[in-house]
Amino acid sequence: MALISLKHVTKRYKGLQRPALDDVSVDIDRGDFVFLVGASGAGKSTFLSLLLREEIATSGEIHVAGHDLRRLPNRRVPAYRREIGFVFQDYKLLMNKTVRENVAFALEVIGTRRSQIGPQVDRALRDVGLESKADKRPSELSGGEMQRVSIARAYVNQPKIILADEPTGNLDPTTSVGIMRVLNAINLTGTTIVMATHNEEIVNSMSKRVLELNGGRLVRDEANGRYDSARYFPDAQAEREAALDGGTVHMGAVNASIQTQTPRDNVTVNANAAADSAATAVSDGISAGAGEDEGIAKLEQAIHSGNTGVYGKVFENVEDTLTWGKGLRLDEYAAQQKKQDTSAQSTHANDGADNKVLEDKVVENPQLPDSDAKFRPAHADYSEDDSRAVSDGAQDARVPADAAQADVAADAPQVDAAQSDIAQSGAVQSGAVQSPQGDAAPAATQGVGTDSPDDPAHVDTLAQLARGTAHKQSVPAQPVPVPPPAPPMPAPQQASGDKNANNTEGVN
Numbered sequence: 133m134a135l136i137s138l139k140h141v142t143k144r145y146k147g148l149q150r151p152a153l154d155d156v157s158v159d160i161d162r163g164d165f166v167f168l169v170g171a172s173g174a175g176k177s178t179f180l181s182l183l184l185r186e187e188i189a190t191s192g193e194i195h196v197a198g199h200d201l202r203r204l205p206n207r208r209v210p211a212y213r214r215e216i217g218f219v220f221q222d223y224k225l226l227m228n229k230t231v232r233e234n235v236a237f238a239l240e241v242i243g244t245r246r247s248q249i250g251p252q253v254d255r256a257l258r259d260v261g262l263e264s265k266a267d268k269r270p271s272e273l274s275g276g277e278m279q280r281v282s283i284a285r286a287y288v289n290q291p292k293i294i295l296a297d298e299p300t301g302n303l304d305p306t307t308s309v310g311i312m313r314v315l316n317a318i319n320l321t322g323t324t325i326v327m328a329t330h331n332e333e334i335v336n337s338m339s340k341r342v343l344e345l346n347g348g349r350l351v352r353d354e355a356n357g358r359y360d361s362a363r364y365f366p367d368a369q370a371e372r373e374a375a376l377d378g379g380t381v382h383m384g385a386v387n388a389s390i391q392t393q394t395p396r397d398n399v400t401v402n403a404n405a406a407a408d409s410a411a412t413a414v415s416d417g418i419s420a421g422a423g424e425d426e427g428i429a430k431l432e433q434a435i436h437s438g439n440t441g442v443y444g445k446v447f448e449n450v451e452d453t454l455t456w457g458k459g460l461r462l463d464e465y466a467a468q469q470k471k472q473d474t475s476a477q478s479t480h481a482n483d484g485a486d487n488k489v490l491e492d493k494v495v496e497n498p499q500l501p502d503s504d505a506k507f508r509p510a511h512a513d514y515s516e517d518d519s520r521a522v523s524d525g526a527q528d529a530r531v532p533a534d535a536a537q538a539d540v541a542a543d544a545p546q547v548d549a550a551q552s553d554i555a556q557s558g559a560v561q562s563g564a565v566q567s568p569q570g571d572a573a574p575a576a577t578q579g580v581g582t583d584s585p586d587d588p589a590h591v592d593t594l595a596q597l598a599r600g601t602a603h604k605q606s607v608p609a610q611p612v613p614v615p616p617p618a619p620p621m622p623a624p625q626q627a628s629g630d631k632n633a634n635n636t637e638g639v640n
């Protein structure tokens with residue numbers, strides 16, 4: 133079974149005529165990086181809330197990391213959520229704690245031994261380039277820095293899954309690139325990432341799997357997908373939304389998709405103004421963020437070079453011997469994927485401008501296999517037992533769940549105190565904290581994967597993103613019905629001419 137599996141999931145909220153999610157079926161495997169896209173109200177947050185077990189499906193089945201969420205008793209929900217990292221658009225940091233304390237909190241709440249907390253927190257902060265801000269409070273940080281704290285908090289325990297709801301939604305383009313670099317690096321360690329976003333530049337530049345929701349229905353599931361928000365989010369609607377929500381401007385295909393950071397930016401801008409705004413944000417980011425870049429460069433270097441110190445050694449064997457359920461060693465699996473990718477790339481090469489980024493990779497790095505290939509099983513073939521083994525930490529040394537849970541039990545008062553602290557702070561539940569974790573160190577330091585951000589093609593696309601000049605390619609050559617501006621929603625379409633597009637069971 134896939135790491136995340138939804139079968140015919142429908143979610144109805146009281147008082148809503150239309151379901152927020154409507155008969156959605158999808159599998160997400162370990163190591164996937166999935167963008168969840170769609171217009172405002174399409175159901176993205178509902179999708180994530182169901183995975184986090186904040187909401188319960190009205191009908192259908194949801195399995196996550198071996199847990200049947202329908203049958204998960206309430207008392208086990210907190211432990212379940214510790215296997216998941218969650219990054220919120222509005223950070224949800226504890227404002228009365230320092231950066232270090234915010235990240236440490238994720239470990240305290242699961243009862244990690246105090247002697248382990250310090251080194252793990254330091255490493256996580258180093259990975260996101262924030263060691264110099266460790267003793268600051270969130271109010272002293274920029275939006276990008278706050279989001280990096282929340283990412284450090286989300287992955288300090290190396291959760292199997294990170295769910296991110298618009299993590300760049302309040303950030304300028306340059307800062308968004310930094311956030312995406314960190315998430316990408318974390319994904320390269322095998323952590324599955326499901327990220328809801330409106331940002332088409334990010335989706336189109338990163339070229340990951342795309343799930344598109346429309347009116348609660350899953351209308352597209354496409355490998356190396358793209359997103360054109362104008363299809364379902366016309367500018368007129370964006371302007372209405374911007375006027376209503378007082379802080380967020382969503383722009384269609386013509387305008388850059390930028391979400392403003394402050395009310396003074398609360399204007400609808402045309403293409404030129406968007407470009408100016410992006411350029412200003414970039415220069416602001418550069419002048420304000422030299423330290424950030426250095427920290428991220430460190431992360432990139434650690435991932436790329438494999439220079440991961442003692443923590444790298446801890447995981448070396450695990451990464452060498454992962455088989456992804458296919459009976460292949462990782463290097464064999466990567467070789468197999470490389471072969472498949474080479475033939476897929478030659479097919480894509482005829483697709484014109486839409487595949488410019490992919491072509492760049494082929495030209496500049498003929499020797500490099502697809503970056504994520506080694507973490508992307510060709511299809512879902514986890515058995516129920518496999519999932520359980522992952523959940524138990526039996527095969528996944530990164531998550532020694534039993535040991536950590538024992539720690540939790542032994543340290544219950546501390547957990548209670550910490551949880552009440554969260555409640556007081558309004559930082560919501562343990563969605564912000566993650567998997568039980570014993571001695572393990574942040575996986576993003578493992579030095580695995582060949583598609584580190586040092587990959588020139590990767591840098592190229594991220595640089596485009598930073599400059600706000602990422603390709604504004606046309607919609608992929610696929611029949612796309614343009615829906616009317618209001619319900620009823622259009623019939624969902626099968627995806628694309630992309631031969632990698634998966635079938636979408638929920639589509640009918």
Ligand SMILES: Nc1ncnc2c1ncn2[C@@H]1O[C@H](COP(=O)(O)OP(=O)(O)OP(=O)(O)O)[C@@H](O)[C@H]1O
Nearest residue numbers: 145146148152170171172173174175176177178179
């Ligand atoms: N707790 C709730 N109670 C009632 N209705 C809700 C609730 N949460 C979401 N909805 C409704 O469900 C639908 C889907 O909302 P959801 O927040 O999942 O969309 P979204 O795609 O995340 O939108 P956005 O991009 O604006 O965050 C919307 O019509 C919304 O108003």
